Amino acid sequence: MTEQEQPKNDFMHKLALQIVERRNLVFLIVILGTIFTIFSRSWVKVESDLTTYLPKTSETRMGLDIMEKEFTTYGSADVMVANITPDEADQLNDELAGLRGIQMIEYDDTTAHYNNVSALYSITFDYPEDDDQCLETLESVKEYLKDYDIYVSTSLGNTQEETIEREVNVIMVYVAIIIVVVLIFTSQTYAEVPVLLLTFVVGMILNMGTNFLLGTISFVSNSVTNILQLALSLDYAIIFCNHFKEEHETLPLKEAVIESLAKSIPEISSSSLTTIGGLVAMLFMQFKIGPDMAICLIKAILFSMLSVFVVMPGLLMLFGPYMSKTKHRNFVPKISFVGRYAYKTRKIVPIVFAVMLVFAYHFQTQCPYAYGYGPIKTPVLNETQIADNMIDENFTKSNLVALVVPKNDDYRVEAAMIKELESHDEVDHTRGLSNIEAMDGYMLEDRLTSRQFSEMAGLDYELAQVVYTGYALENDEYGQVIGNFSNYSVPLIDMFLYVCDEVDSGIVSLDQDQINDLHDAQTQMLSAKAQLQGADYNRILVYLNPSLQSGDEMYEFTDQMRTIARKYYPDGDIYLAGDATNEYDFQKSFAIDNIVVSVVSVLIVLIVLLFTFQSVAMPILLILVIEGAIWVNFSVPAFIHTPLYFMGYLIVSSIQMGANIDYAIVIATRYNELRDKMDHKTAMIETLNFAFPTILTSGTIMTVAGTLIGQMTSDACIVGIGQCLGRGTIISIFLVLFVLPQILLVGGKLVDKTSFSMHHVVLHTNTASGRVRVNGMVQGEVNGSVAGTMNAVVDGNVHLTVLSGKISQEVQDENDSHADE
Structure with a gap:
């Protein structure tokens, strides 16, 4: 009996056997998990305010x-x-x-x-x-x-959250229909389509059902995770399904599922590393929506893998017999012409690509990023946006910034600062306690004497003197009572609220009309105080001139406002908050996150590829192609003069590097396998014909998902992510099919020269009988126990764990066979 005919008892086969044997238990758990998800979805809090994710500092x-x-x-x-x-x-x-x-x-x-x-x-x-x-x-x-x-x-x-959820639900329907069409076109049997779809749906349900463990997720993650989960992880189910169809040609149903699962687990796990690696880069962003989305997507991919490893085997056992009966011809055409074209242009295209890289890098640095929603026109307008646009078209849009300064009992300091702010053309008007009119031309923070207060409030002068005396004594200002009392002044708001308290407690008596007027004024003053005065800080609302638009001019004036505020409050912290400062902080955060995401995603993917290909040059060549696709992708907004919401770059560049590089890996791996077995031209033709169905399936789904998100949502942030993802995937597919082959043909020698081998201990347990060659350090039994280094041919039964070296089945020659007979 040959080695291939021996029962497989390694860990992967044992694990696969246990999963297949317990498929009914798995189905029960999935059903319970689906029921649980119905309830747990409502436990997830969705955060719609992007400023929540700004760095705490x-x-x-x-x-x-x-x-x-x-x-x-x-x-x-x-x-x-x-x-x-x-x-x-x-x-x-x-x-x-x-x-x-x-x-x-x-x-x-x-x-x-x-x-x-x-x-x-x-x-x-x-x-x-x-x-x-x-x-x-x-x-x-x-x-x-x-x-x-x-x-x-x-x-x-939560109008924004509810609107986006409705839009995404519609998109999911369209995506599902297109995926069914794509799978039918690229599959070989009709019955495999429900297997793939059900596997994904289970992964999506499990992921949604566990989002509550995160507590709060952003509206971006909540909106696009399901769609991106499908686009990023459907490949895993396709890999498993292809292995199953191949094994089922020679093995019975159950054995084919076990064998294909044992092969798929390490392959899919390895394939997921680049995707997860790209997403891990977002964990390092200062703008915390990056980590939020990275965690949601990584969790989604892990649940998709779990669904493929645990649920799909049972589905294959159910649908396997029908897959054999519903085979159809292969609708995916051969693309041999692309391989022939690659060979003919192998000395030209790499040079053209190198020049293109230089221009793409330059123009992607000119991408017109937007840090607010104002400059961006979305393809779809929701009810709120329509209302905002109608109001903006007919009335002047306010541009509000809140200025927070340390509390100062001398309201004149605030009044002086407000006067200086309003002297600038950039300020339309301000609102603070010191410039809110109470009545008769007096401001809330104006200091009034007892006579001025009695005239303004319509109180008897003697009564006003009594009230002022009580206020002075209560606030330990005894010197004012003894000294020149007629000049003693108190801020209007403080005295008004004090009088209201005295009236309510019955100490001061007024007629009913006066009491009503007093309480109306009290309501307005308390409201103003609650909005503008805190325990340690005061707030001034600064309404900027509507002509002051987003951009450097606005950011420069916000810096100038800080300078003005520090002149009047030199010893305390000054804070600005509003759309203008939000955008300014987004810009400063993006400047750092842009570099971090780019560098970290490349480094992580590079490390994964180094271990995969064991060559220095190969990872660099593959990354250059996908990085080139990213640069071209983000050069487009510069050419069409369309602003892009900055978060689109941070998220899509990570996804594009982590996911699209899989297309390059498929081609590079296959070509490496074939180029030593046949001439390079034939090897590349065979490689592209082999890789095209996989790239077509995955790439089409990613492109469709991104494009639909970009064209059917009304949120500028999500629109940017969708448009860039769809466009970026198309560019990646083009470069992988029409540029990477030429680079591999020319760079083969460089790949070979920079190759290295990693010596590591790999434990294999081998069972064989007949003539077996043992060469290496082993531990196990050879008709008895053995431990040590062996270099021998064993006739008999062996069951050995290889610590280093190898065991191979020897084929007996005919003389030995006849002798045995």
């Missing part, structure tokens, strides 16, 4: 953290009512102000609020923006205005 992130801790941000919404007259708009303003839950409505007759036969109401609700009552009040506003043509712009609720 970034100014914007620290400023936002302080604002969340110290200030109250009330819910708000801009409501535009179209096709109404000025009189109708004024009346509607009064009616809306009376609705329950509305704290304030900003509306006047200026073009800022009435323009082009449309009215814009800036509504502030009574509740913090994270309170569900804001949404309830907003719904009541919409219901009140249901007979009007309205457009609502607000950050309340």
Whole structure:
């Protein structure tokens, strides 16, 4: 009996046997996991705010953290009512102000609020923006205005998350249909299509069902992980299925599944390393959405592999008999002409490619990155975007930046700083406690004497003196009572709130009209104080000039604002937070992450390829081709003058390096196997014919998935990822088919000269009988126990573990055979 006919008892075959034997248990676990996923999906919190993922040390992130801790941000919404007259708009303003839950409505007759036969109401609700009552009040506003043509712009609720989820669900349907078509076209039997699809669906379900373990994931990861999981990992199922079909030609069903699974586990695990390696690069990003997405995608790939290794064997046992009955002709054409073309152009294309690399590198550095959504036009507009666009077309869009400064009891310092800020053309107006008008031309932080306060508030002067005396004593300002009391002044807001407390406690008596007026003013002042004054910091809202657009000009002025603020607050920390500073911090983070992702992804893939090919030159050649594809991919936005959201580069470059390089590996590995067995031209023709079905299947699915994401979603970030992924995959396929073959033909000698061998201990347990040659350090039995170094031919039964060296089956010559007879 030859070695190949012996039962396989190594670890992989034993593992494969156990999986196949327990397939019914696996099916039960999958069913339970599916039921569990129905519930666990709702446990996952999705974060829609990209600023959450800024580095904790970034100014914007620290400023936002302080604002969340110290200030109250009330819910708000801009409501535009179209096709109404000025009189109708004024009346509607009064009616809306009376609705329950509305704290304030900003509306006047200026073009800022009435323009082009449309009215814009800036509504502030009574509740913090994270309170569900804001949404309830907003719904009541919409219901009140249901007979009007309205457009609502607000950050309340999860409208973005819900919109993207609906869009992605539609995309998944399209992707599923196209995948079925592609698999039918590239497969050899119809029955293998449901096996591949079910395997993927199980992997997707298991991945979704465990997302709750991460606590919170970004809306980007939540939106595209399932689609990218399919595009990145369907190859694993195809590899296993191809092995099974090959083994099933000579082996019974069960044995074919076991044998193919034993071969597929190490091959698929090895194949996944480059993809995972590319994704690992995102773990090193400062912008934490990179690690968020990397973890989600790596987990998705691992669950896909688990599904292939554990679930697919059972599916093959079910569908295997039908696969034999549903064979069809191969629809994938041979591409021998590409191999012949590669051989003819082998001395020209590498030179052209080298020149192209130089230009591609240059132009990809000119890619017009955008750090905000403003400059980007998405192919699809959702309801919120339509409303925002309508409001922007008819009214001046505000550009708000929050300036957070240390709290100072002397409000005059803040007033002086605000005056200097407003002296700059870049500032439209500001809002701080020191410049909010209370009444009669007095600002909240103006200091008033008792006489001024009595005249403004309509109080008896003697009563005002009593109140001022009580305030001075309560605040340990005794010298003011004894000294020149008539000049003693107190900030208006502090005195007003003090009087309200005294009235509520019954110490100060006023008539009912005065009390009502006082409480109305108190509500407005408390609201202003909650928004603008904290325990340790004050907040000033700076509305920049709408003409100041995103870019260097805006970033320079934010730096100037910091300089101005530090002049008035030299001893404390200054923070800026807003769209402008968000974009500025995104830009600074991207400058570092760009280098980190590029270098780390290349290094990880390079290390994997060094071990795979055991050559220095081969990994470099393969990486150059895919890196070239990445550079060409991100040169396109520069040529078509279309801004690209910066995150598209960080994510897609990692995925493209990790996933698309598999196409190059397939060709390089096959060519290495064939080039010593036949002439190089024939070897390349055979290589491309062998690799084309795999590249066509995987590449088409990746391209379709990316393109659909890029054309059917309304979020600029996700659009950028999809468009770049689809375009990048097409470019990678082109270079792998029409450039890499020439590089391999020319660079073969360089690959050979830089080859090396890695000596390592590989443990193999061999069982054989008959004439067996043993050469090496072994441990086991040879008709008895043996341990040591052997160099012998054994006639008999052996069961040995090879520590180093090899065991090979000897073929007996005819004389020995006749002698034995």
